[in-house]
Amino acid sequence: MAGDAYVLIMAGGGGTRLWPASRKRRPKQFLPILPGGKTLLGATVERVLGVAPAERILVVTAADQVSEVQRTAPSVPTRNIVIEPQARNTAACIGLGAVEVLRRDPEGLLAVIPSDQYVSKPAPYAQALARALEVAARGLVVTVGIQPTAPETGFGYVEMGEALAGGAFVVQRFVEKPDRATAEGYLASKKYLWNSGMFFFKASRILEAIRAHLPALGEILDQIHARPAETAALYPKAPSTSIDYGVMEKLKAGEVAVVPGDFGWSDVGSWSALGTLGPAGADGNFTLGESVTHDAHGNILYAEPGRLVAAVGVSNLVIVATAEAVLVLPKDRAQEVKEIVRALESSKRDAYL
Amino acid sequence: MAGDAYVLIMAGGGGTRLWPASRKRRPKQFLPILPGGKTLLGATVERVLGVAPAERILVVTAADQVSEVQRTAPSVPTRNIVIEPQARNTAACIGLGAVEVLRRDPEGLLAVIPSDQYVSKPAPYAQALARALEVAARGLVVTVGIQPTAPETGFGYVEMGEALAGGAFVVQRFVEKPDRATAEGYLASKKYLWNSGMFFFKASRILEAIRAHLPALGEILDQIHARPAETAALYPKAPSTSIDYGVMEKLKAGEVAVVPGDFGWSDVGSWSALGTLGPAGADGNFTLGESVTHDAHGNILYAEPGRLVAAVGVSNLVIVATAEAVLVLPKDRAQEVKEIVRALESSKRDAYL
Numbered sequence: 015m016a017g018d019a020y021v022l023i024m025a026g027g028g029g030t031r032l033w034p035a036s037r038k039r040r041p042k043q044f045l046p047i048l049p050g051g052k053t054l055l056g057a058t059v060e061r062v063l064g065v066a067p068a069e070r071i072l073v074v075t076a077a078d079q080v081s082e083v084q085r086t087a088p089s090v091p092t093r094n095i096v097i098e099p100q101a102r103n104t105a106a107c108i109g110l111g112a113v114e115v116l117r118r119d120p121e122g123l124l125a126v127i128p129s130d131q132y133v134s135k136p137a138p139y140a141q142a143l144a145r146a147l148e149v150a151a152r153g154l155v156v157t158v159g160i161q162p163t164a165p166e167t168g169f170g171y172v173e174m175g176e177a178l179a180g181g182a183f184v185v186q187r188f189v190e191k192p193d194r195a196t197a198e199g200y201l202a203s204k205k206y207l208w209n210s211g212m213f214f215f216k217a218s219r220i221l222e223a224i225r226a227h228l229p230a231l232g233e234i235l236d237q238i239h240a241r242p243a244e245t246a247a248l249y250p251k252a253p254s255t256s257i258d259y260g261v262m263e264k265l266k267a268g269e270v271a272v273v274p275g276d277f278g279w280s281d282v283g284s285w286s287a288l289g290t291l292g293p294a295g296a297d298g299n300f301t302l303g304e305s306v307t308h309d310a311h312g313n314i315l316y317a318e319p320g321r322l323v324a325a326v327g328v329s330n331l332v333i334v335a336t337a338e339a340v341l342v343l344p345k346d347r348a349q350e351v352k353e354i355v356r357a358l359e360s361s362k363r364d365a366y367l
Numbered sequence: 368m369a370g371d372a373y374v375l376i377m378a379g380g381g382g383t384r385l386w387p388a389s390r391k392r393r394p395k396q397f398l399p400i401l402p403g404g405k406t407l408l409g410a411t412v413e414r415v416l417g418v419a420p421a422e423r424i425l426v427v428t429a430a431d432q433v434s435e436v437q438r439t440a441p442s443v444p445t446r447n448i449v450i451e452p453q454a455r456n457t458a459a460c461i462g463l464g465a466v467e468v469l470r471r472d473p474e475g476l477l478a479v480i481p482s483d484q485y486v487s488k489p490a491p492y493a494q495a496l497a498r499a500l501e502v503a504a505r506g507l508v509v510t511v512g513i514q515p516t517a518p519e520t521g522f523g524y525v526e527m528g529e530a531l532a533g534g535a536f537v538v539q540r541f542v543e544k545p546d547r548a549t550a551e552g553y554l555a556s557k558k559y560l561w562n563s564g565m566f567f568f569k570a571s572r573i574l575e576a577i578r579a580h581l582p583a584l585g586e587i588l589d590q591i592h593a594r595p596a597e598t599a600a601l602y603p604k605a606p607s608t609s610i611d612y613g614v615m616e617k618l619k620a621g622e623v624a625v626v627p628g629d630f631g632w633s634d635v636g637s638w639s640a641l642g643t644l645g646p647a648g649a650d651g652n653f654t655l656g657e658s659v660t661h662d663a664h665g666n667i668l669y670a671e672p673g674r675l676v677a678a679v680g681v682s683n684l685v686i687v688a689t690a691e692a693v694l695v696l697p698k699d700r701a702q703e704v705k706e707i708v709r710a711l712e713s714s715k716r717d718a719y720l
Binding site for chain 2: 015034079150306308309317318321322324325326327328331333335337338339340341342343344347350351353357358361363
């Protein structure tokens, strides 16, 4: 039997794929980039309130981002904000959350949800999560896999095996980001799902798996469980490994299940992805913030509050205006923002990072 | 006989052709848009120091721009900053300057120079101005006309008549901005010069011409001459007319002369014009301020101090980043910034104007 379901929202970490709006100290989950000025974290909390009550929603984040979490997700009680003393990747972060849940309920179930994803259809989303928790209550490690709509090379994939009870499937294997030809094969086979980064398990079960496959981390987590006051000293010693590489890929096929989901999911991994999250306005321009256009078509225009973007005679561009920096690039080259970030890093212009 | 030569730099007025860098309260002559961060006003003062000493350089400007003038042109003595109580166009502005010169020297000569033009060859510029002043000393109204290099439809033209002594020509007529076919005819004829907006005359001579052709303005200027303490009350009653339309076009051919000039002149009338004022950098990008580019070619990139423009995969664009607003448009459509200004005006978003 299993206890209550907790949701662990991972809101630490940075990311520069939405630079210059997202910055090292202002990751994308805190930005008002959704229509209506909502943040991805705020929308995530709203969605998971359909899965667990606020008192069982935990948010893991860095110490210097606690106030951002409080501002962006006011319904999460302050005692549910779990501070990650240092960024140590997802295996350690999830382990820390599992210890916290175990402390509150030794039989507790855990849904691990990234804070920076977008979902357009909340009802099938809640359904998929409820289903995944049911399967996890049976002692399995569970993930939700996204029905692919394109041969994406930017995601990991999950290969489905035989069907299980409750709408789940055995996970045959996890695979890392494929090349284009492989991704096309995956799409055609209908046997592969995108790895969403959402995971479901009993807290005790994932800690057991960590002990088995990442024993150094397991030991640190057991120490943290025994002596919570020493978390700040113990946690930074944890190995920095992803849960996918460190645990998921090492589990046997019978231990992991996947629940397929189709709920308008996006990882908002680029400015062009952002432009698909809401309806475009006049002339096909997708605007967040204030803009004026003249004979400009199909652009993504982003202006921070108090700023204005004006565009004349340009098409299919991304134009981003923040207090410190402006970015202009074609929508179909949105991934190349990394070239700018790299150039800023190598020239040590940290003020813009 | 004539007295000393004074230079009157006209630095009032706004202009939005370099929006959003130039704004209603921050006209382009005060912007650090020249290579090395110089302003057009600062460069103009430096240039005319070859024509008259600082104590005979006057700057006419609005009361709320006096501190900008002092900051940008520190070599101009404060007592030489003439305040225009209200913008009343060039005829009144030049008349006000002429009264000021007349007060200092009843025989004084006057060179009227816009503050927002660029000159790449200061030596032939100084030569042309000296020549124009010599002709003006003989009692003529003189202008310097620019040898056209293209069939520009954005400038007025001056038709040259017979040659006069001292390298000048009779002005046959002033013509307003022509259409394209007419401009091509002017260019081919070699008889037309661009109207530079620079004028030279004895202060007493231009006041006489104003009395003859703009009697209402003449009367106000005579009152200002008699009662300088009442300038602030009298000046706003002046008719708002340009010196070209109100006086120059009305003078007889024998009264006006033109000195041709060829000194790398630009009125910096658009962002694309600005991009021709200095050498382009890597990949043909012309940059003012801080920028990072990747596979971007032939762009004009402008960032206010403390801001960064980043461009990937775009060509021949103008990208302007200021604190409040960002503008993106193709170089060859730079004139269409007026569409944005118009839209902002009609939607009453004055904060951006």
